[in-house]
Amino acid sequence: MRFSSCYIPTLKESPADAEVVSHKLLLRAGMVRRLTSGLYVYLPLGLRVIEKIGRIVREEMEKADFRELLMPMVQPADLWKETGRWEHYGKELLRFKDRNEREYCLGPTHEEVITDLVRGEVRSYRQLPVRLYQVQTKFRDEIRPRFGLMRGREFVMKDGYSFDANTEGAEKSYKAMYDAYMRIFRRLGLRFRAVEADTGSIGGNFSHEFMVLADTGEDTIAFCHECEYAANVERAEVVWKGQPATAACPAMEEIATPGAHSVEEVATMLGVPASSIVKTMLFKADGQTVAVLVRGDREVNDIKLKNLMKVQEVELADAATVQAVTGAPVGFAGPVKLGVPIYADAELQGGTAYVVGANAADAHIKHVDLKRDAAVTAWGDLRTITPEDQCPRCGGRMELTRGIEVGHIFMLGVKYSEAMHAVFLDENGKEQTMIMGCYGIGVSRVAAAAIEQNHDENGIVFPPPVAPFECILLNLDPRSEEVNAKVEEMYTMLQGRGVEVLMDDREERPGVKFKDADLLGIPTQIVVGGKGLARGIVECKDRRTGEKGELSADNLEQDFA
Ligand code: ATP
Ligand code: MG
Ligand code: MG
Ligand code: MG
Secondary structure, eight states: OBGGGGOOOOOOOOOTTSHHHHHHHHHTTSSSSETTTTTTOOOOHHHHHHHHHEEEEEEEEHHHTEEEOOOSSSSHHHHHHHHTTHHHSGGGGGGGTTTTEEEEEEOOOOHHHHHHHHHOOOOOOOGGGGGEEEEEEEEOOOOEEEEEEESSSEEEEEEEEEEEESHHHHHHHHHHHHHHHHHHHHHHHOOOEEOOOOOOTTOSSSEEEEEEETOOEEEEEEEEESSOOOTTTTTTTEEETTTTHHHHTTEEEEEEEETSSOHHHHHHHSSSSSGGGEEEEEETTTTTEEEEEOOOOOOGGHHHHHHHHHHHHSSSSSSHHHHHHHOTTTEEEEEEETTTTBBOOOTTTSEEEEEEEEOOOOOOEEETTTTOOOHHHHHEEEEEEEOOOOOOOOOOOEEEEEEEEEEEEEEEEEEHHHHHTTTTEEESSSSEEEEEEEEEEEHHHHHHHHHHHHHEEEEEOTTTOSOOSSSEEEOOHHHHHHHHHHHHHHHHHHHHHOOOOEEEOOOOOHHHHHOOOOOOOOOOEEOOOOHHTTTEEEEETTTTTOOOOEEGGGGGHHHTO
16 A cells, blocks of 8 residues: 555654553554544554454454354343343443434443344254354443543444353353453464453353553453462452451441442542542441442542541541451451452552451451551462362462453353343253353454553554554655666565555655654565665664664565565
């Protein structure tokens, strides 16, 4: 493709409103433009990246025997009322009415639609498993759309769904997806980790997230140095001194599942802006509400902290009482209940940890400085376990790192099939409920995550499988007939060999072309100029290493072999 005919509006400066590096570079490299909050136009180069990712995703889904279909983005409210999510999904679900006053939403995910499809068609165990997927635009009215493609309101997702006759089959489908995801993210050339995860508003029995490791990630992952354990801290269960915390505080009972209280309710309760709250949990001990955990975000940490303390003063016992009862050292408030995360990420939370502890009589929320507080710096005392894990945990040293959630797979069980009566007749003619799984990849988020992980001070350094082109051919002297002829010859030759090549034929100074070539992050640069040709050579450069080489201008066919 010729640069002059391809709309690539590169920018010299970073736009002021772009906070993270992928957002800055996607804008600067002329790959995306913002339409309005959380909505982006994919320009030709950006779209090529999205399509590259989509191609690998599709190939691996097909290998795992999932077949592509395409469902409407607009979904009728009736289906969402069947599963109860019309009530529970909250404000991320964008709802509207048609001219006949019928209610609809824009699909943030498609469990209801696909279950409706399959229940209408499948009658017998012989028709199972059903494994389907689509690559489609989703809409979620995110509370804080930000970071460009990382958290848009409209974004491209691959969503897959499986329907099986029994648990064994469902586990096979889940495993097939787990393995496919491992292959996908490996093929994309990303450094990533599969971690145990919370099931959130999708629900289900268990799940794994696929995290691209990057400092700018919004998630915190806890992983063990000695064994294979890795989990999102949202999911982590904490053991205090070898005792599962749940056993240490038997009277403590979760009285509200995360999300059962609306963000607005909790915001009103705490007197903080709703935008400061991401997640809430309420617990009860001896008839009293003992803890409210609020996870704030980047800009509002101070508000969050202040208000956690406020809850403590108003409703909870003081630290001394808790320490006397639990025997916890100063600076740590005692056993931690299952499902209550420890937030301890030095960067995002400013080097602090929020620890919620409770026993039958008392509860406490403690804020500790990780760097100063010896009791909590000793992470070896805190071990992370999961309910599925029946062997004692290894007790190894845990470490925290940051990740970007690019994929998420869920064993749904019968959550949707039961609510929507998706049933079939088994070998004995008996009615059974289908067992489901669902599997998402944020295709557009992967593009951003690839850049978060692969860039330098000059711009993007795409892993080759994600790059919009394999090679950029720089014509340093478009006014010279000799240079033009050589560039055209090479362009034709490369295309003939199936190399995806972008030819920079613009009437620009060499400096501009070198800068743009680095910015775009295309893996190989080939530079053709008058001076080189006089010496009988063209130059090539590896974008990642900066390594340069020379090719003989007269013998190109051979050099490329
Ligand atoms: P997050 O925790 O980041 O809000 P999620 O857990 O709500 O994501 P899922 O419901 O698991 O997301 O959706 C599947 C995948 O879709 C995610 O793993 C992620 O890669 C992608 N995704 C979700 N929300 C967005 C968004 N707002 N912008 C871009 N990609 C997204
Ligand atoms: Mg979300
Ligand atoms: Mg998530
Ligand atoms: Mg998720």
